[in-house]
Amino acid sequence: REAAILTLGAVSNGCHTGLKEHTHAIISAVLPGLVDQRPMIRCISCWTLTRYSRHVYSNTSEGDGTLLERVTHGIIDRIVKDRNKIVQIAACGSLATLVEEDPVLIKPYIPEIFSALSFGLQHYGKGSLRAVYDSISIIALSSCEIIQRQEYADILLPSLFGKLDTFKASRASAEDPEILPLLDCIGTVGSEAGSSLLPYAQNVFQTCMSLAEGYYYAGDATPVDPEEQVKFIEHTLDTLSGIIQGLGPSIAPLFSSSSLGSLLVKVSVHSSPALRQSAFGLVGDLADACMLELLPFLSPLIEAILECMQPENITGDNIDACNNAVWALGVVAKKCSSQDVAQFAMISLERLLPILTAPVGMLPRSLVENTAVCLGQIGNSTPETIAPHASAFMGGWCAALRGLRDGEEKQDAQEGLCSVINANPLAAKSHFAGICECFATWSHTPKDPLPSQMAHIISGYKSQFESDGQW
Numbered sequence: 153r154e155a156a157i158l159t160l161g162a163v164s165n166g167c168h169t170g171l172k173e174h175t176h177a178i179i180s181a182v183l184p185g186l187v188d189q190r191p192m193i194r195c196i197s198c199w200t201l202t203r204y205s206r207h208v209y210s211n212t213s214e215g216d217g218t219l220l221e222r223v224t225h226g227i228i229d230r231i232v233k234d235r236n237k238i239v240q241i242a243a244c245g246s247l248a249t250l251v252e253e254d255p256v257l258i259k260p261y262i263p264e265i266f267s268a269l270s271f272g273l274q275h276y277g278k279g280s281l282r283a284v285y286d287s288i289s290i291i292a293l294s295s296c297e298i299i300q301r302q303e304y305a306d307i308l309l310p311s312l313f314g315k316l317d318t319f320k321a322s323r324a325s326a327e328d329p330e331i332l333p334l335l336d337c338i339g340t341v342g343s344e345a346g347s348s349l350l351p352y353a354q355n356v357f358q359t360c361m362s363l364a365e366g367y368y369y370a371g372d373a374t375p376v377d378p379e380e381q382v383k384f385i386e387h388t389l390d391t392l393s394g395i396i397q398g399l400g401p402s403i404a405p406l407f408s409s410s411s412l413g414s415l416l417v418k419v420s421v422h423s424s425p426a427l428r429q430s431a432f433g434l435v436g437d438l439a440d441a442c443m444l445e446l447l448p449f450l451s452p453l454i455e456a457i458l459e460c461m462q463p464e465n466i467t468g469d470n471i472d473a474c475n476n477a478v479w480a481l482g483v484v485a486k487k488c489s490s491q492d493v494a495q496f497a498m499i500s501l502e503r504l505l506p507i508l509t510a511p512v513g514m515l516p517r518s519l520v521e522n523t524a525v526c527l528g529q530i531g532n533s534t535p536e537t538i539a540p541h542a543s544a545f546m547g548g549w550c551a552a553l554r555g556l557r558d559g560e561e562k563q564d565a566q567e568g569l570c571s572v573i574n575a576n577p578l579a580a581k582s583h584f585a586g587i588c589e590c591f592a593t594w595s596h597t598p599k600d601p602l603p604s605q606m607a608h609i610i611s612g613y614k615s616q617f618e619s620d621g622q623w
Contacts, residue, residue: 161200339394482526528565
Protein backbone atom coordinates (compact mmCIF):
# COMPACT_ATOMS: atom_id res chain seq x y z
CA ARG A 153 0.00 0.00 0.00
CA GLU A 154 2.81 2.39 0.82
CA ALA A 155 4.46 1.70 -2.53
CA ALA A 156 1.15 2.13 -4.36
CA ILE A 157 0.47 5.52 -2.73
CA LEU A 158 4.06 6.58 -3.45
CA THR A 159 3.63 5.59 -7.10
CA LEU A 160 0.44 7.64 -7.41
CA GLY A 161 2.32 10.66 -6.11
CA ALA A 162 5.36 10.05 -8.31
CA VAL A 163 3.35 9.87 -11.57
CA SER A 164 1.08 12.82 -10.74
CA ASN A 165 2.94 15.39 -12.82
CA GLY A 166 4.25 13.33 -15.72
CA CYS A 167 0.89 11.64 -16.25
CA HIS A 168 -1.24 14.66 -15.44
CA THR A 169 -3.30 14.56 -18.65
CA GLY A 170 -3.99 10.84 -18.55
CA LEU A 171 -4.87 10.92 -14.87
CA LYS A 172 -7.10 13.98 -15.07
CA GLU A 173 -10.40 12.10 -15.13
CA HIS A 174 -9.25 9.88 -12.24
CA THR A 175 -7.72 12.50 -9.91
CA HIS A 176 -10.86 12.94 -7.81
CA ALA A 177 -11.01 9.21 -7.20
CA ILE A 178 -7.26 9.04 -6.49
CA ILE A 179 -7.46 11.80 -3.86
CA SER A 180 -10.49 10.16 -2.26
CA ALA A 181 -8.60 6.85 -2.16
CA VAL A 182 -5.45 8.36 -0.61
CA LEU A 183 -7.21 10.49 2.06
CA PRO A 184 -7.91 7.50 4.39
CA GLY A 185 -4.16 6.91 4.42
CA LEU A 186 -3.82 9.98 6.64
CA VAL A 187 -5.34 8.06 9.54
CA ASP A 188 -3.78 4.65 8.81
CA GLN A 189 -2.27 2.87 11.79
CA ARG A 190 1.10 2.62 9.99
CA PRO A 191 3.20 5.84 10.26
CA MET A 192 4.80 5.46 6.82
CA ILE A 193 1.38 5.21 5.18
CA ARG A 194 0.34 8.44 6.91
CA CYS A 195 3.61 10.07 5.90
CA ILE A 196 3.48 9.16 2.19
CA SER A 197 -0.24 10.04 2.03
CA CYS A 198 0.58 13.62 3.10
CA TRP A 199 3.10 13.93 0.29
CA THR A 200 0.95 12.31 -2.39
CA LEU A 201 -2.10 14.46 -1.65
CA THR A 202 -0.19 17.69 -2.21
CA ARG A 203 1.13 16.34 -5.50
CA TYR A 204 -2.48 16.69 -6.70
CA SER A 205 -2.95 20.17 -5.22
CA ARG A 206 -3.49 21.74 -8.65
CA HIS A 207 -6.51 19.52 -9.20
CA VAL A 208 -7.76 20.31 -5.70
CA TYR A 209 -7.55 24.04 -6.39
CA SER A 210 -9.05 23.61 -9.84
CA ASN A 211 -12.14 22.06 -8.26
CA THR A 212 -12.28 24.90 -5.72
CA SER A 213 -12.13 27.51 -8.49
CA GLU A 214 -15.07 25.80 -10.15
CA GLY A 215 -17.14 26.11 -6.98
CA ASP A 216 -16.49 22.76 -5.30
CA GLY A 217 -14.29 23.32 -2.23
CA THR A 218 -14.96 19.90 -0.70
CA LEU A 219 -11.65 18.37 -1.73
CA LEU A 220 -9.61 21.36 -0.49
CA GLU A 221 -11.40 21.22 2.85
CA ARG A 222 -10.84 17.49 3.26
CA VAL A 223 -7.17 17.61 2.25
CA THR A 224 -6.38 20.70 4.35
CA HIS A 225 -8.13 19.42 7.47
CA GLY A 226 -6.62 15.98 7.01
CA ILE A 227 -3.07 17.35 6.93
CA ILE A 228 -3.73 19.80 9.79
CA ASP A 229 -4.94 16.87 11.90
CA ARG A 230 -1.62 15.07 11.31
CA ILE A 231 0.26 18.15 12.57
CA VAL A 232 -1.85 18.47 15.70
CA LYS A 233 -2.75 14.87 16.53
CA ASP A 234 0.12 12.73 15.23
CA ARG A 235 2.90 11.86 17.67
CA ASN A 236 5.20 10.29 15.09
CA LYS A 237 8.09 12.61 14.20
CA ILE A 238 8.33 11.48 10.57
CA VAL A 239 4.62 12.10 10.02
CA GLN A 240 4.85 15.51 11.69
CA ILE A 241 7.68 16.52 9.37
CA ALA A 242 5.82 15.27 6.28
CA ALA A 243 2.61 17.05 7.30
CA CYS A 244 4.40 20.37 7.85
CA GLY A 245 6.07 20.15 4.44
CA SER A 246 2.79 19.20 2.75
CA LEU A 247 0.92 22.06 4.38
CA ALA A 248 3.56 24.55 3.16
CA THR A 249 3.28 23.12 -0.37
CA LEU A 250 -0.49 23.48 -0.26
CA VAL A 251 -0.27 27.17 0.70
CA GLU A 252 2.51 27.86 -1.77
CA GLU A 253 0.49 26.39 -4.65
CA ASP A 254 -2.33 28.93 -4.25
CA PRO A 255 -2.07 31.44 -1.37
CA VAL A 256 -5.38 33.04 -2.42
CA LEU A 257 -7.74 30.07 -2.42
CA ILE A 258 -6.25 28.70 0.80
CA LYS A 259 -6.92 31.93 2.74
CA PRO A 260 -10.13 30.74 4.45
CA TYR A 261 -8.04 28.04 6.15
CA ILE A 262 -5.11 30.24 7.22
CA PRO A 263 -6.35 30.68 10.83
CA GLU A 264 -6.52 26.88 11.23
CA ILE A 265 -3.16 26.43 9.48
CA PHE A 266 -1.46 28.99 11.70
CA SER A 267 -3.08 27.49 14.80
CA ALA A 268 -1.67 24.08 13.83
CA LEU A 269 1.82 25.50 13.24
CA SER A 270 1.58 27.38 16.52
CA PHE A 271 0.76 24.06 18.20
CA GLY A 272 3.87 22.56 16.60
CA LEU A 273 6.04 25.40 17.88
CA GLN A 274 4.84 24.79 21.41
CA HIS A 275 4.89 20.99 21.51
CA TYR A 276 7.30 19.53 18.93
CA GLY A 277 10.78 18.18 19.60
CA LYS A 278 13.96 19.36 17.86
CA GLY A 279 13.69 17.38 14.63
CA SER A 280 10.06 18.26 13.96
CA LEU A 281 10.56 21.90 14.97
CA ARG A 282 12.84 22.47 12.01
CA ALA A 283 10.03 21.32 9.73
CA VAL A 284 7.69 23.84 11.39
CA TYR A 285 10.25 26.63 10.86
CA ASP A 286 10.64 25.66 7.19
CA SER A 287 6.87 25.55 6.71
CA ILE A 288 6.40 29.00 8.26
CA SER A 289 9.21 30.43 6.12
CA ILE A 290 7.76 29.01 2.90
CA ILE A 291 4.29 30.36 3.72
CA ALA A 292 5.71 33.82 4.53
CA LEU A 293 7.62 33.93 1.24
CA SER A 294 4.70 32.62 -0.81
CA SER A 295 2.44 35.49 0.25
CA CYS A 296 3.59 38.40 2.40
CA GLU A 297 -0.06 39.51 2.58
CA ILE A 298 -0.88 36.46 4.71
CA ILE A 299 1.75 37.20 7.34
CA GLN A 300 1.04 40.95 7.27
CA ARG A 301 -2.65 40.62 8.12
CA GLN A 302 -2.88 41.36 11.80
CA GLU A 303 -5.58 38.81 12.55
CA TYR A 304 -3.39 36.06 11.04
CA ALA A 305 -0.15 37.34 12.57
CA ASP A 306 -1.73 37.37 16.03
CA ILE A 307 -2.29 33.61 15.79
CA LEU A 308 1.25 32.63 14.78
CA LEU A 309 3.77 35.29 15.79
CA PRO A 310 3.32 35.08 19.60
CA SER A 311 4.29 31.39 19.50
CA LEU A 312 7.16 31.99 17.07
CA PHE A 313 8.73 34.78 19.09
CA GLY A 314 7.81 33.00 22.31
CA LYS A 315 10.13 30.23 21.12
CA LEU A 316 12.94 32.79 21.09
CA ASP A 317 12.11 33.71 24.70
CA THR A 318 12.34 30.02 25.61
CA PHE A 319 15.88 29.88 24.23
CA LYS A 320 16.81 33.09 26.04
CA ALA A 321 15.59 31.64 29.33
CA SER A 322 17.93 28.69 28.89
CA ARG A 323 21.46 29.16 30.19
CA ALA A 324 22.83 27.23 27.23
CA SER A 325 20.92 29.27 24.63
CA ALA A 326 24.03 31.05 23.36
CA GLU A 327 25.63 27.68 22.57
CA ASP A 328 22.56 25.77 21.36
CA PRO A 329 22.73 25.30 17.58
CA GLU A 330 18.95 24.74 17.53
CA ILE A 331 18.49 28.49 17.87
CA LEU A 332 19.96 28.97 14.37
CA PRO A 333 17.03 27.53 12.33
CA LEU A 334 14.70 29.56 14.56
CA LEU A 335 16.66 32.72 13.76
CA ASP A 336 16.53 31.89 10.05
CA CYS A 337 12.76 31.52 10.27
CA ILE A 338 12.39 34.78 12.21
CA GLY A 339 14.54 36.57 9.64
CA THR A 340 12.41 35.27 6.77
CA VAL A 341 9.12 36.10 8.50
CA GLY A 342 10.50 39.48 9.58
CA SER A 343 11.35 40.48 6.02
CA GLU A 344 7.72 39.89 4.98
CA ALA A 345 5.75 40.81 8.11
CA GLY A 346 5.85 44.61 7.90
CA SER A 347 4.17 46.39 10.80
CA SER A 348 3.02 43.05 12.29
CA LEU A 349 6.60 42.68 13.46
CA LEU A 350 6.69 45.86 15.55
CA PRO A 351 5.65 44.35 18.92
CA TYR A 352 8.52 41.85 18.72
CA ALA A 353 11.23 43.92 17.02
CA GLN A 354 13.08 45.18 20.07
CA ASN A 355 13.28 41.72 21.63
CA VAL A 356 14.61 40.12 18.43
CA PHE A 357 17.03 42.96 17.74
CA GLN A 358 18.52 42.86 21.23
CA THR A 359 18.74 39.06 21.22
CA CYS A 360 20.60 39.05 17.91
CA MET A 361 22.94 41.79 19.09
CA SER A 362 23.66 39.88 22.29
CA LEU A 363 24.44 36.70 20.36
CA ALA A 364 26.55 38.43 17.70
CA GLU A 365 28.62 40.44 20.17
CA GLY A 366 28.91 37.50 22.54
CA TYR A 367 30.47 35.36 19.83
CA TYR A 368 32.54 38.13 18.24
CA TYR A 369 34.25 39.07 21.50
CA ALA A 370 34.22 35.58 23.03
CA GLY A 371 37.67 34.80 21.68
CA ASP A 372 39.13 37.62 23.76
CA ALA A 373 38.40 35.72 26.98
CA THR A 374 38.20 32.02 26.13
CA PRO A 375 39.08 29.85 23.11
CA VAL A 376 36.19 29.57 20.65
CA ASP A 377 35.74 27.26 17.69
CA PRO A 378 36.23 29.63 14.70
CA GLU A 379 33.64 27.79 12.59
CA GLU A 380 31.05 28.00 15.35
CA GLN A 381 31.86 31.67 15.89
CA VAL A 382 31.37 32.49 12.21
CA LYS A 383 28.17 30.41 11.98
CA PHE A 384 26.45 32.12 14.91
CA ILE A 385 27.44 35.67 13.90
CA GLU A 386 26.42 35.02 10.28
CA HIS A 387 22.96 33.77 11.28
CA THR A 388 22.34 36.67 13.65
CA LEU A 389 23.36 39.25 11.03
CA ASP A 390 21.11 37.61 8.44
CA THR A 391 18.23 37.65 10.93
CA LEU A 392 18.82 41.36 11.57
CA SER A 393 18.72 41.93 7.80
CA GLY A 394 15.29 40.34 7.64
CA ILE A 395 14.03 42.44 10.55
CA ILE A 396 15.36 45.63 8.95
CA GLN A 397 13.79 44.80 5.58
CA GLY A 398 10.43 44.28 7.28
CA LEU A 399 10.49 47.38 9.50
CA GLY A 400 12.16 49.81 7.09
CA PRO A 401 12.68 53.29 8.59
CA SER A 402 11.07 52.16 11.85
CA ILE A 403 14.34 50.39 12.66
CA ALA A 404 16.20 53.71 13.09
CA PRO A 405 15.67 54.11 16.88
CA LEU A 406 16.80 50.54 17.57
CA PHE A 407 19.89 50.95 15.40
CA SER A 408 20.80 54.31 16.92
CA SER A 409 20.62 53.00 20.47
CA SER A 410 22.71 49.90 19.68
CA SER A 411 26.34 49.13 18.90
CA LEU A 412 25.47 47.45 15.59
CA GLY A 413 27.27 50.11 13.53
CA SER A 414 30.55 49.54 15.39
CA LEU A 415 30.16 45.78 15.14
CA LEU A 416 29.55 45.99 11.38
CA VAL A 417 32.73 47.99 10.88
CA LYS A 418 34.69 45.16 12.54
CA VAL A 419 32.86 42.26 10.90
CA SER A 420 33.20 43.84 7.42
CA VAL A 421 36.97 43.24 7.55
CA HIS A 422 36.75 39.76 9.11
CA SER A 423 38.80 37.02 7.48
CA SER A 424 35.68 34.92 6.81
CA PRO A 425 34.09 35.60 3.38
CA ALA A 426 30.72 34.36 4.72
CA LEU A 427 30.77 36.94 7.51
CA ARG A 428 31.75 39.74 5.15
CA GLN A 429 28.93 38.68 2.83
CA SER A 430 26.38 38.95 5.66
CA ALA A 431 27.89 42.21 6.89
CA PHE A 432 27.70 43.88 3.48
CA GLY A 433 24.15 42.65 2.98
CA LEU A 434 23.22 44.22 6.31
CA VAL A 435 24.97 47.48 5.35
CA GLY A 436 22.82 47.67 2.22
CA ASP A 437 19.62 47.02 4.17
CA LEU A 438 20.53 49.66 6.76
CA ALA A 439 21.41 52.18 4.07
CA ASP A 440 18.02 51.61 2.49
CA ALA A 441 16.17 51.90 5.81
CA CYS A 442 18.05 54.55 7.81
CA MET A 443 20.90 56.16 5.87
CA LEU A 444 21.12 59.13 8.22
CA GLU A 445 21.81 56.91 11.22
CA LEU A 446 24.39 54.91 9.25
CA LEU A 447 26.40 57.97 8.16
CA PRO A 448 28.76 58.05 11.20
CA PHE A 449 30.03 54.59 10.24
CA LEU A 450 30.06 55.12 6.47
CA SER A 451 33.72 55.95 5.88
CA PRO A 452 35.22 52.70 7.28
CA LEU A 453 32.39 50.65 5.77
CA ILE A 454 33.00 52.09 2.29
CA GLU A 455 36.70 51.40 2.75
CA ALA A 456 35.94 47.75 3.59
CA ILE A 457 33.55 47.47 0.63
CA LEU A 458 36.12 48.84 -1.80
CA GLU A 459 38.82 46.56 -0.41
CA CYS A 460 36.54 43.56 -0.98
CA MET A 461 36.07 44.72 -4.59
CA GLN A 462 39.79 44.72 -5.36
CA PRO A 463 40.32 42.64 -8.56
CA GLU A 464 42.58 40.17 -6.74
CA ASN A 465 39.81 39.56 -4.19
CA ILE A 466 37.11 38.70 -6.72
CA THR A 467 37.85 35.00 -6.72
CA GLY A 468 36.54 31.72 -5.33
CA ASP A 469 34.98 31.99 -1.90
CA ASN A 470 35.06 35.80 -2.01
CA ILE A 471 32.66 36.12 -4.95
CA ASP A 472 29.48 36.21 -2.86
CA ALA A 473 30.96 38.72 -0.43
CA CYS A 474 32.00 40.89 -3.36
CA ASN A 475 28.53 40.60 -4.85
CA ASN A 476 26.94 41.90 -1.65
CA ALA A 477 29.61 44.61 -1.38
CA VAL A 478 28.76 45.90 -4.86
CA TRP A 479 25.03 45.81 -4.10
CA ALA A 480 25.53 47.65 -0.79
CA LEU A 481 27.69 50.28 -2.49
CA GLY A 482 24.88 50.93 -4.97
CA VAL A 483 22.27 51.34 -2.22
CA VAL A 484 24.56 53.73 -0.34
CA ALA A 485 25.08 55.75 -3.54
CA LYS A 486 21.33 55.92 -4.06
CA LYS A 487 20.57 57.05 -0.50
CA CYS A 488 23.52 59.42 0.12
CA SER A 489 23.81 63.03 -0.98
CA SER A 490 25.62 63.80 -4.24
CA GLN A 491 28.43 65.42 -2.25
CA ASP A 492 28.99 62.27 -0.21
CA VAL A 493 28.86 60.01 -3.27
CA ALA A 494 31.36 62.20 -5.15
CA GLN A 495 33.96 61.40 -2.49
CA PHE A 496 34.05 57.71 -3.38
CA ALA A 497 32.71 57.76 -6.96
CA MET A 498 36.05 57.60 -8.79
CA ILE A 499 37.64 54.87 -6.69
CA SER A 500 34.36 52.94 -6.98
CA LEU A 501 34.57 53.27 -10.76
CA GLU A 502 38.09 51.85 -10.64
CA ARG A 503 36.78 48.78 -8.80
CA LEU A 504 33.66 48.37 -10.97
CA LEU A 505 35.37 48.74 -14.35
CA PRO A 506 37.25 45.39 -14.30
CA ILE A 507 34.00 43.59 -13.51
CA LEU A 508 32.11 45.25 -16.37
CA THR A 509 34.91 44.61 -18.88
CA ALA A 510 35.64 41.01 -17.84
CA PRO A 511 35.18 38.39 -20.60
CA VAL A 512 31.62 37.05 -20.80
CA GLY A 513 31.18 34.04 -18.51
CA MET A 514 34.27 34.73 -16.42
CA LEU A 515 32.28 36.21 -13.51
CA PRO A 516 28.78 35.32 -12.19
CA ARG A 517 26.00 37.09 -14.03
CA SER A 518 24.53 38.41 -10.78
CA LEU A 519 27.81 40.17 -9.94
CA VAL A 520 27.98 41.82 -13.36
CA GLU A 521 24.34 42.92 -13.14
CA ASN A 522 24.79 44.30 -9.62
CA THR A 523 27.82 46.19 -10.91
CA ALA A 524 25.76 47.71 -13.73
CA VAL A 525 23.07 48.80 -11.25
CA CYS A 526 25.66 50.17 -8.81
CA LEU A 527 27.29 52.22 -11.55
CA GLY A 528 23.87 53.54 -12.55
CA GLN A 529 23.13 54.61 -8.98
CA ILE A 530 26.48 56.40 -8.76
CA GLY A 531 25.90 57.98 -12.18
CA ASN A 532 22.43 59.10 -11.15
CA SER A 533 23.84 60.78 -8.04
CA THR A 534 26.97 62.40 -9.46
CA PRO A 535 27.12 61.96 -13.26
CA GLU A 536 29.64 64.74 -13.78
CA THR A 537 32.22 62.81 -11.73
CA ILE A 538 32.28 59.64 -13.82
CA ALA A 539 31.04 60.93 -17.21
CA PRO A 540 34.53 62.00 -18.43
CA HIS A 541 35.49 58.31 -18.40
CA ALA A 542 32.31 57.06 -20.10
CA SER A 543 34.08 55.72 -23.18
CA ALA A 544 35.92 53.19 -21.00
CA PHE A 545 32.84 51.55 -19.52
CA MET A 546 29.86 52.43 -21.73
CA GLY A 547 30.01 49.27 -23.88
CA GLY A 548 30.22 46.82 -20.97
CA TRP A 549 27.65 48.81 -19.01
CA CYS A 550 25.03 48.70 -21.78
CA ALA A 551 25.68 45.00 -22.39
CA ALA A 552 25.11 44.20 -18.70
CA LEU A 553 21.97 46.34 -18.48
CA ARG A 554 20.35 44.59 -21.44
CA GLY A 555 20.02 41.39 -19.45
CA LEU A 556 18.45 42.97 -16.36
CA ARG A 557 14.81 42.32 -15.59
CA ASP A 558 12.54 45.35 -15.46
CA GLY A 559 12.16 46.70 -11.96
CA GLU A 560 13.30 49.42 -9.59
CA GLU A 561 16.98 48.51 -9.86
CA LYS A 562 16.94 48.53 -13.67
CA GLN A 563 15.11 51.86 -13.60
CA ASP A 564 17.81 53.30 -11.33
CA ALA A 565 20.50 51.98 -13.67
CA GLN A 566 18.79 53.30 -16.82
CA GLU A 567 18.29 56.73 -15.24
CA GLY A 568 21.97 56.76 -14.29
CA LEU A 569 22.90 55.79 -17.85
CA CYS A 570 20.85 58.69 -19.23
CA SER A 571 22.43 61.10 -16.73
CA VAL A 572 25.97 60.04 -17.68
CA ILE A 573 25.22 60.27 -21.41
CA ASN A 574 23.75 63.75 -20.99
CA ALA A 575 26.84 64.81 -19.04
CA ASN A 576 29.21 63.59 -21.78
CA PRO A 577 27.36 62.67 -24.99
CA LEU A 578 30.52 62.75 -27.12
CA ALA A 579 32.25 60.00 -25.13
CA ALA A 580 29.23 57.71 -25.45
CA LYS A 581 28.65 58.40 -29.17
CA SER A 582 30.73 55.46 -30.37
CA HIS A 583 28.47 53.13 -28.35
CA PHE A 584 25.23 54.39 -29.93
CA ALA A 585 24.11 50.93 -31.11
CA GLY A 586 24.62 49.43 -27.64
CA ILE A 587 22.76 52.34 -26.04
CA CYS A 588 19.79 51.82 -28.38
CA GLU A 589 19.72 48.08 -27.63
CA CYS A 590 19.83 48.85 -23.92
CA PHE A 591 16.99 51.39 -24.17
CA ALA A 592 14.91 48.93 -26.20
CA THR A 593 14.87 46.42 -23.31
CA TRP A 594 12.98 48.79 -20.99
CA SER A 595 9.22 48.16 -20.76
CA HIS A 596 7.82 51.43 -19.49
CA THR A 597 4.60 52.33 -17.72
CA PRO A 598 2.31 55.19 -18.84
CA LYS A 599 3.70 57.72 -16.30
CA ASP A 600 7.31 56.56 -16.64
CA PRO A 601 9.65 59.53 -17.35
CA LEU A 602 12.44 57.34 -18.77
CA PRO A 603 11.13 56.98 -22.35
CA SER A 604 11.14 60.74 -22.87
CA GLN A 605 14.72 60.94 -21.61
CA MET A 606 15.74 58.08 -23.90
CA ALA A 607 13.96 59.68 -26.87
CA HIS A 608 15.74 62.99 -26.21
CA ILE A 609 19.14 61.24 -26.20
CA ILE A 610 18.45 59.27 -29.39
CA SER A 611 17.11 62.39 -31.10
CA GLY A 612 20.28 64.28 -30.17
CA TYR A 613 22.52 61.57 -31.58
CA LYS A 614 20.37 61.36 -34.70
CA SER A 615 20.95 65.05 -35.36
CA GLN A 616 24.70 64.60 -34.89
CA PHE A 617 24.86 61.62 -37.23
CA GLU A 618 22.78 63.49 -39.82
CA SER A 619 25.20 66.42 -39.65
CA ASP A 620 28.08 64.00 -40.16
CA GLY A 621 26.26 62.30 -43.07
CA GLN A 622 26.16 59.02 -41.16
CA TRP A 623 22.43 58.60 -40.54
